[in-house]
Amino acid sequence: MRVRGDPLCHPDVMVNSSGTQVPGAPATTVLVVEDEPAIAQAVAHRFSAEGWRVEVAADGPSGVSAATRVQPDLVVLDVMLPGIDGLEVCRQIQAERPVPVLMLTARDDETDMLVGLGVGADDYMTKPFSMRELVARTKALLRRQERAARAAEIAVAAVPDPPLVIGDVTVDRAQRRVTRGDREVHLTPTEFDLLVALANSSRTVLTRERLLAEVWDWVDASGTRTVDSHVKALRRKLGADLIRTVHGVGYAFEPADEAGAGGS
Structure with missing residues (x-):
């Protein structure tokens, strides 16, 4: 219908x-x-x-x-x-x-x-x-x-961004591919965009509200649980050691060999 x-x-x-x-x-x-x-x-x-x-x-x-x-x-x-x-x-x-x-x-x-x-x-x-x-x-x-x-159209004519390499994680933004070590990790489009947002500010704590605005283009704080669920999905695929939770604030991307003794 x-x-x-x-x-x-x-x-x-x-x-x-x-x-x-x-x-x-x-x-x-x-x-x-x-x-x-x-x-x-x-x-x-x-x-x-x-x-x-x-x-x-x-x-x-x-x-x-x-x-x-x-x-x-x-x-x-x-x-x-x-x-x-x-x-x-x-x-x-x-x-x-x-x-x-x-x-x-x-x-x-x-x-x-x-x-x-x-x-x-x-x-x-x-x-x-x-x-x-x-x-x-x-x-x-x-x-x-x-x-x-629009970004895909621009990327065709532009010099592609070099991959982000942080610890043993490589994020190829041009091909939208992620590997950890020698293992390719298959992410949904939203998971990939969330990972890029975190990796672009590696070791910096990003608030849930900022991630919601950058990744989902949505500024209503009632959607922050969506961020939490996507972070948990990322952890399941990439490993729980890569993304640190700062309770009451947000998340930071910190590969195991670079992370300090902070939260989990």
Whole structure:
């Protein structure tokens, strides 16, 4: 089912730096995969009011099919779905074509959130959620996608940045690859951006709010738990010894052979 609003009568629009539509390019398409009709319709109508094209799917298989068919710019995906669950839907979507995914979950369970991030989700929200916050986070993800596309275009003609080498960790920003020792570490786009932000300021403590602004382009402090979950996901993949927690403040990237005797 496609939900259209009046702003969608003008197809030549694009998202600007504030996340709203401006003339110049095809409208942003958002796929909402949600089996609760009231939530799906509320989200679809709110997104339509932003000028976005919205596609709605009510179960896992339909969500995968819709992602293939419409090639969305962003997916809002419930975890608990009929057919196949949201984690498997996210896995299949990302395997075919990487796309920003914001997951919705009814359970405020950190393990579930880490699993979601591990299969390629960029962000998550727990139900019940504020529609205003959902729109804000969605716009932030779209802005990140736009910035990444611009950066890729610039990088084609520019001299690539040299890899960051810190301890036994190498971060190749041009190829978006990470190795620790002789082992390549596969990161999601958000995990990679978070690692770059930390590595660019190696041994400097960055607050959660600063990381949220730099990586997610979102300044509401209520999202700092998203930062915590992504840091935990990074630790699982890279090793727990690389990122130091400064309680009540934030995080510092400190490889084991450079870190002091600080926190863990």
